Structure formats: C-alpha cells, structure tokens
Amino acid sequence: MANMQMNKTPMPEQEPQVRNHNFLEVAQGYTAEQAVNEAKRCIHCKNPACVSGCPVGIPIPDFLAKVAEEDFAAAYEILSNANALPAISGRVCPQENQCEGKCVRGVKGEPVAIGRVERFVADWAAEQGIANVATAPKNGHKVAVIGSGPAGLTCAGELARMGYSVTVFEAFHTAGGVLTYGIPEFRLPKAIVAREVDNLVKMGVDIELNMVIGKILTIPEIFERGYEAVFIASGAGLPMFMKIPGEGLVGVYSANEYLTRINLMKAYKEGSPTPILHNQKVAVVGGGNVAMDAARCAKRLGAEVHIIYRRSEAELPARAEEVHHAKEEGIIFDLLTNPVSIEGDEKGHVQSLTCIRMELGEPDASGRRRPVPVEGSEFKVEADAVIMALGTSPNPMSTKGTEGLEKTRKGCVAADESGKTSLEGVYAGGDAATGAATVILAMGAGKYAAKSIDEYIKSKG
Ligand code: FAD
Ligand code: SF4
Numbered sequence: 152m153a154n155m156q157m158n159k160t161p162m163p164e165q166e167p168q169v170r171n172h173n174f175l176e177v178a179q180g181y182t183a184e185q186a187v188n189e190a191k192r193c194i195h196c197k198n199p200a201c202v203s204g205c206p207v208g209i210p211i212p213d214f215l216a217k218v219a220e221e222d223f224a225a226a227y228e229i230l231s232n233a234n235a236l237p238a239i240s241g242r243v244c245p246q247e248n249q250c251e252g253k254c255v256r257g258v259k260g261e262p263v264a265i266g267r268v269e270r271f272v273a274d275w276a277a278e279q280g281i282a283n284v285a286t287a288p289k290n291g292h293k294v295a296v297i298g299s300g301p302a303g304l305t306c307a308g309e310l311a312r313m314g315y316s317v318t319v320f321e322a323f324h325t326a327g328g329v330l331t332y333g334i335p336e337f338r339l340p341k342a343i344v345a346r347e348v349d350n351l352v353k354m355g356v357d358i359e360l361n362m363v364i365g366k367i368l369t370i371p372e373i374f375e376r377g378y379e380a381v382f383i384a385s386g387a388g389l390p391m392f393m394k395i396p397g398e399g400l401v402g403v404y405s406a407n408e409y410l411t412r413i414n415l416m417k418a419y420k421e422g423s424p425t426p427i428l429h430n431q432k433v434a435v436v437g438g439g440n441v442a443m444d445a446a447r448c449a450k451r452l453g454a455e456v457h458i459i460y461r462r463s464e465a466e467l468p469a470r471a472e473e474v475h476h477a478k479e480e481g482i483i484f485d486l487l488t489n490p491v492s493i494e495g496d497e498k499g500h501v502q503s504l505t506c507i508r509m510e511l512g513e514p515d516a517s518g519r520r521r522p523v524p525v526e527g528s529e530f531k532v533e534a535d536a537v538i539m540a541l542g543t544s545p546n547p548m549s550t551k552g553t554e555g556l557e558k559t560r561k562g563c564v565a566a567d568e569s570g571k572t573s574l575e576g577v578y579a580g581g582d583a584a585t586g587a588a589t590v591i592l593a594m595g596a597g598k599y600a601a602k603s604i605d606e607y608i609k610s611k612g
Contacts, residue, residue: 152191153191153192153193153194153195154188154191154192155192156192157259157260157261158260158261159189159192159261159262159263159264159267160181160185160189160192160264160267162178162179162180162181162185162264162267163178163180164177164178164179165177165179167476167479167480167481168481170337170480171447171450171451171480171481172451173337173451174335174336174337174419174451175336175337176336176337176338177337177338177476178242180267180270180271180274181267181268181270181271183221183223183271183275186218186267186268186271186272187218187219187221189263189264189267189268190215190216190218190219190263190268191219192256192263192264193211193212193215193216193219193256193263194255194256195212195216196212196255199211199212200253200254200255201250201251201253201254201262201263201265202250203253204248204250204251204252204253205249205250205591206249206591206592206594206595207233207234207240207305207591207594207598208233209229209230209233209234209250209269210229210233211250211265213229214226214229214230214268214269214272215263215265215268217229218268218271218272223272223275224276224279224281226272227272227273227275227276227281227283228283230269230272230273231273231276231283232283234269234594235304235305235308235309235347235351235594235597235598236301236304236305236347236590236594237269237270237272237273238270238273238274238277238343238346238347239301239330239339239343239344239347239590240266240269240590240594241266241268241269241270241271241272241273242266242270242338242339242343243330243334243338243339243590244266244589244590244591245470245589245591246265246266247470247471247472249591250265250266251263251264251265251266277343277346282350282353283350284350284353284354285312286311286312286313286314286354286355287312287313287314288314289314289315289316289355290313290314290315291316292314292315292316292379292608293315293316293317293318293377293378293379294310294315294316294317294318294378294379294380294381294382294604294608295317295318295319295320295373295378295380295381295382296310296317296318296319296320296381296382296384297319297320297364297370297381297382297383297384297385297549298319298320298321298322298328298383298384298385298386298549298581298583299319299321299323299326299327299328299348299358299384300327300328300329300330300384300386300581300582301328301329301330301581301590301591301593301594301597302328302382302384302386302580302582302583302593302594302596302597302600303319303321303328303382303384303581304319304326304327304328304347304348304594304597305593305594305595305596305597305598305601306382306384306580306597306598306600306601306604307319307351307356307597308350308351308354308356309597309598309601309602310601310604310605311351311354311355311356312354313601313605315604315605315608316355316357317355317357318356318357318358318359318378319351319357319358319359320359320362320364320368320373321359321360321361321362322361322362322363322364322385322548323360323361323415324360324361325415326344326348326358326360327341327344327345327348328384328386329386329590330344330590331414331415332407332410332411332414332415333407333410333411333414333441333444334414334444335413335414335444335447335448336414336419337447337451338444341414363548364385364548364549365547365548365549365550365551365552365553366548366551369551369552369553370549370550370552370553370556370574370577371552371553371554372552374576379576379608379611380576380577380578380604380607380608381576381577381578382570382578382579382580382597382600382604383550383564383572383577383578383579383580383583383584384579384580384581384583384593384596384597385545385546385548385549385583386545386546386581386582386583387543387545387546387563387582387583387585387586387587388407388543388545388546389543389544389545389547389562390405390406390407390408390539390541390543391539391541391542391543391544392405392539392541393436393490393539393541395490395491395492395493396492396493397492397493397494397495397501397504398493398539400493400495400499400500400501401495401498401499401500401501402428402495402500402501402535402536402537403493403536403537403538403539404536404537404538404539405538405539405540406435406437406441406442406444406445406538406539406540407441407543409427409445409448409449409538410441410444410445410448412425412426412427413427413448413452419448419451419452427452428535428536429452429453429454430449430452430453430454430535430536431454431455431535432454432455432456432457432533432534432535432536433446433449433454433455433456433535433536433537433538434457434459434490434504434532434534434536434537434538435449435456435457435459435537435538435540436459436460436490436537436538436539436540436541437458437459437539437540437541437542438458438460438462438466438467438468438469439467439468439469439540439542440468440469440470440473441540442458442460442469442538442540443458443470443473443474443476443477443482444473445538445540446458446477446482446538447476447480447482450480450481450482454536455483456481456482456483457482457483457484457485457532457534458477458482458483458484458485459485459488459489459490459504459506459532460484460485460486460487460488461487461488461489461509461522462486462487462509462511462519462520462522463486463511464486466519466520485506485532487508487509487510487511487522488506488507488508488509489506489507489509489522489524490504490505490506490537491505491506491507491529492504492505493505493537494531500535501534501535501536501537502533502534502535503531503532503534504531504532504534504537505530505531505532506529506530506531506532507524507525507528507529507530508524508525508528508530509522509524509525510522510523510525511523542587543582543586543587544561544562544563544586545561545562545564545582545583545586547562549583550564553574553577555573555574556572556573556574556577557572557573561586562586563579563583563584563585563586564584565579565584566578566579566580566584568599569599569600569602569603570584570596570599570600570603570604571603576607578600578603578604579600580593580596580597580599580600581593581596581597584596
C-alpha cells in the first residue's frame, strides 16, 4: 500500500552553524528505512508524468517500486541502465523543475523525493561494490569526445556500452568538468565524481587529461588519427564580467576562477599550494547556482558574504534549495541592487563597491520583470573581494583550427537536437551547444548524441 504521507521524508543534514565552517557534504543521505518509506509514497500513475520530466527518461516508478520492495540491486540496475551518473544527478539535478516538478503527489502535498531516493540507490550500490559496467563486444570503431563534464561522460559511457572505443580528451588534469571544478565539495563530494569516472574507465573508456583541443590537437587532426566521429562537450567555461570601472582590481574574481581554485585546486585545504584570499567581507554579484556556490564557499573561508542581485527574490535563478541553504548559513541577500563601480585602495586592492537601487519594470524578453535603476540612489558597500557570477559562454578554444563549423550568435556550436553540427561526423551537446544548461540536460544531450553518432557510423557501413 502506498504511503500517503503528504510531505517528503526529511533528509538528514549538517546543522547550518556547523556546516558553514566546513566543506563536508551538507545533505547526508537517506538510510535504507527512509528511502523505502519515501519510495512507498509513489502511487504508480498509469501515465507517469515524472518520466516525461526527466531528460534522460529514467523509468522512475519502476525503480521506486524496487526500492519499496527493498530490492535495491534491482533498483540500481533499472536506474543505471537509463542514467550513467545516478549518484551525481541524485545530488545536483534541479528535480524541482524536472521529474519532481511533474509528480502528481506534488499537487496536494510535496512530490515524491525522487532525487533523494536515486542518490540512496546509487550510494548503496557503491557501498556494495556494484557497478553497471557491462559493455557489448568491441565493434572496431573509434570515437573522440572533447571534454569530460556530464555531457562528455554520458556520451562516452553510452558509446562504450554499445561497443565503441572511446577516447575522452580533457583540458584539465582531472576529469569531471563543472562537477569537479565548479560544484563545491559540500554539495557534491569529488570522490563521487571520481567513482563515476572510474566506472567509465572500467568500461574501457580512455581518458586523456591535459589535452587542450584546439591547441595540442585540432578536430581535423583527431579525424586524421582514425576517429570516425567527434563529440564536442567542452562546456561553457568563459566567464562574463559587468564591464564596470574597477574590475581589474586585486580581489575581483570570476566565480569560475574562485571556484576552480577552491574545488579543483583544493585551496580550502590547509597547506594547499594554491593561493586564495581569506577575506573579511565578500560581495557576490549574481543570483544563480554559481553565485550561491561561490557565496557559500566564501562563508566557509570565514567572510561575511553578501549576494548582490539586481532583481527580487522571486526572480532568483538559483535552485530554491540552494537559496534556502545559503540563507540558513548566514549569507545576506542584498536584492534589487546592482554595482556600478568597484573602488580600490592605494595598492590596487578592492575596498568598496558603489551600488544603485533597482526597481522592477515591465517583463523583458526572458519573461522576467526588467530591473530599472532608481536615479540618484547610489550608495557604497564595503568589501575586500568581489566575485562576479554573471553567467558564462562557451570557450572557443576546442573548435580552433576547425573550418566550416557553424556557431550561434552566442558563440555556441550550432547543433540540432540529436547533436548534429554543420560538419559531417562532428556532434556537439551540453553547454558547448546551449551556453548553459543543467547537469541532467547536459547528460541528455550526451545520450542523444551517442545515439546519433551510432546511427551515423552504422550508416557508413
Ligand atoms: P562542463 O561540465 O563545463 O564540462 C566541459 C569540460 O570540457 C570541462 O572539463 C573542460 O575543462 C573541458 N574543456 C573545455 N575546453 C576544452 C578543450 N579545448 N579541450 C579539452 N577539454 C576542454 N547544474 C545543475 O543541474 N545543478 C546544479 O546544482 C548546478 N550547479 C552549478 C554550479 C556551478 C558553479 C556551475 C558552473 C554550474 C552548475 N550547474 C548546475 C550547471 C551544470 O554544471 C552545467 O550545465 C553542466 O556541467 C554542463 O555540462 P557539460 O558537460 O556541457 O560541460
Ligand atoms: Fe510516482 Fe510521482 Fe511518478 Fe506518479 S508522478 S509515478 S506518484 S513519482
């Protein structure tokens, strides 16, 4: 019988005033008993809306049924056949807009906590040493993947499963893309990313690190090495700035640089050779997940942290859970506020920002109400660091030396839904083709590209 409890089974978490001093994982995961209790909240709809909300099409009610029966091994098999990175997506996917956003239990209460149960199943399998790494016999065809973020890893995993020999070329010295260099340890422990990458290696995927495509090798040179198709999954790592005075001062970071120092280069650890400023008062400009991650890192490094966002709380693009966690941890939100300049001291270090108050006007092209400056409302905010978290665009490096590859106006590789680009045998997906999406959309793009690469290679005979 279904469990008709209205709310999700709560997830144990570290206390806010404890966790804001450490980098250990905030959410601590369900016990088996909690996972079973939550899985029993699924009423097994005839037309499960949750599945249509999942970009990788996980048969959600089927894996929940197995968890409810306490058959966790069967649940893992169902889950991992559809989703190459369940421990990751269970932790960081925006389920509230996807599967859980569509769950009918959400109409009169809270939806089934699909992500939390997914995370439980993936962690349970890892603890048992179970990994779904079966592959078809090698088919003699070679495919190259550029970038090892969720799009690249998913594409590589799907192709390896079909029997392809896959090489992933990654620019950094560690695989994982944003999962490794962007999302902090306290949301996504790096050991989990390493475990998922390791599973791909067990499937025979060759991961070549420190390989900056466009610099060390071009895409035409990859083809010359006998690869029959190339999937570009090089993400959107190029940060944007506001183009206001003072952005060149010491203490102004892009969120990408700040998070890369902390996460990839482990600057938060005592004795790390990577320098990071331990500031008194940090202003983080922006309101997305990236801004929340940067703010929560700065808080853990000991600063008073302000989020400066030009719209109101209702328009914050970050996941509701991340905003909630940030507030609990003591991050201060300065809403309807926008910086107009940054001022420094005589040594060129950030000292303050000048901000202006904003009000909301008519909706703009994005459908959100346009922020309008309130004339004469400028005021100063003291800060010794400013982190710009304003969005990113695709880094053009990976496609250098590749003639005839069409780009969109925003600099993304132009690709259709199956990942096909203007060049034969070249596919693109994830943030390289969209600018900025989410982990699960990037994985979906990797999955569909793998399918079309398979069709393309088979069509050539
Ligand atoms: P990426 O993850 O960016 O991976 C691209 C990889 O390609 C990188 O490893 C890069 O080093 C490599 N590369 C780049 N150029 C080259 C080259 N020339 N040669 C070789 N390799 C190259 N989404 C969510 O769903 N939930 C979240 O909570 C969330 N939080 C986020 C927090 C932060 C701080 C950031 C930055 C993003 C967040 N996102 C989140 C968005 C999500 O991480 C991205 O949409 C997703 O990672 C995109 O995947 P991808 O594989 O396309 O690219
Ligand atoms: Fe279960 Fe919700 Fe999906 Fe229905 S929509 S099958 S209740 S998870």
